[in-house]
Amino acid sequence: MRIRARHYATGRLVDIVCEKGVIRSVADASRDRPDHEAGWVSPAFFDLQINGCDGHSFNSEKLTREQIHHVVQVCRKHGIGGFLPTLVTTSQRALVHGMTTLRQACANDPEIAYAIAGIHLEGPYISPEDGPRGAHPLAHVRPADWDEFQELQEAAGGRIRLVTLAPEVPGALHLIERLVQAGVTVALGHTAASPGQIRDAVVAGARLSTHLGNGSHALLPRHENYFLEQLASDKLWASLICDGQHLPAGLVSIIERVKTPARLILTCDAGPLAGCPPGRYRMWDQDFDVVAVGPSTECKIVVAASGFLAGSWAFTDLCVGNFIEFTHCTLAQAVDMASAQPRSLLGLPPRSMETGHPADLLLFDWQPGGAFVVKETIQSSMS
Ligand SMILES: [Zn+2]
Structure with a gap:
């Protein structure tokens, strides 16, 4: 060829x-x-955070191998050759089902196994506060628990490679240490931690800020807050959602200058309703709206009750184009942020x-x- x-x-x-x-x-x-x-x-792109698309959710208690296959194929149309299916805060039963279904799909379908280099567990050990919690359901937010994590890791056949948690949650610092020892990369996200708690998490081994600037309160103390502390930490990489809805161009530009291109990762964080036409949808006992934005065909996904963004409607290709436009970085820098750098953070071969x-x-x-x-x-x- x-x-x-x-x-x-x-x-x-x-x-x-x-x-x-x-x-x-x-x-x-x-x-x-x-x-x-x-x-x-x-x-090809490699995305750390894909929750599903076209109405299929990796969080669903009814997740099937066919749905996983469909998501893999849609991702490929958007340039994503590999990704981490992302399961977010929900009941342990649903998480076990998702992990088990992903493990079995990888074992039986070489195409799925090739695309799925690992799994991202985002939650349930996150802040219960409105804002930092984002669209994660409060009923299933809980304290960090190693035994519970191990049950999930076993169901996943050892495929959980990335965990996003809030370091202020009871037991979180200890869990970070154990995850790092077990070879799992730890990210901070959906957090309302104090600056000191962010620093403690970095000492414990956290290496990434998940979708920095999102999953946050609308208002923060001006000098001392978890956003600036993560921005200032040279040991934390940051992933950014550049779908044009989650972060304004000026803030993306600031983060790029502070973190430098070498410590940035572009993720689309595609939600289960990514790619769906505008309308109201019901998922996880909540209503979500897919809303058209601007004159283009693009949309955003919001929780109907709160208006909080619930993942992205778009995929990595759009985010890479936006990032170049927002920051004026080179094509090579932006592509590396969406391909080589996420693999490197996880320790996957280049x-x-x-x-x-x-x-x-x-x-x-x-x-x-x-x-x-x-x-x-x-x-x-x-x-
Ligand atoms: Zn999130």
Whole structure:
């Protein structure tokens, strides 16, 4: 298979020849006819946070293998070759069902196993306060519990690689230490912690701020608060939702300058209603609205009662395009934030566009100031 496009980092027009799922060569474009062609080529995206889409939720007590397969395929249309299915605060029974279904799906479907490099548990050990809790149901927020986590990790077959929690929750600091010892990456999020509690969590081993700037009170003390403390910590990476709804452009720009591109990750945090047409939907005993925004076809998802955002309607491709527009960073920096950097944070092997690496590639069109348009996601199993 011969792919012809501009290299996302160098801008050179290259031919990438793939064979049996592996990149065999990357060289200046030849005269041979390519099998696939696009404006640009990069490694496929890897997203730390996908809750579902098209009405399918990884949190559902009725989650099926077919639904997981559907989400994998939709993600691929948006350039996402790999991701962490994300289960959020709910009953232990529903979480066990989700973890078990994901484990079985990975065991029986190679396509699913390839896309799902791990699972993200976001909650239930989070702040009960309105604002920080976001759309997570209060009834299922609870103190940190290692035994309970172990039950989930067992159901998942050891696939939980990322846990987002609030460090001020009883037992959380101890849980962070045990998770880190067990090789699980710990993120802070949906938190109302004091600056001191944020610092303690970093000492205990927390490494990421999940969707920094969201899952927060509307108003904060001006100098000492959990947002500024996380922003100031050089040991914390940050993930950002750049769907154009969760964070204003100016704030994204500030976070990019403080954290630097090397410590940023772009996530779409696609909600179960991502991609659904505008309307009212019922999920987890709550009403949600999908609301059209602006003149485009884009939407946002909100909790009907509170108006709080409930994950993103959009996917990673839109977020990458927005991030470049908001910060004026390079194409390569933004793509790395949505592909190489999340893998690196989790300690997963890199997927570079180099000879010998798996052929997990994204073909897309893009121009400065224009939209990011996915043409095709090529996976090593296909090439
Ligand atoms: Zn969240």
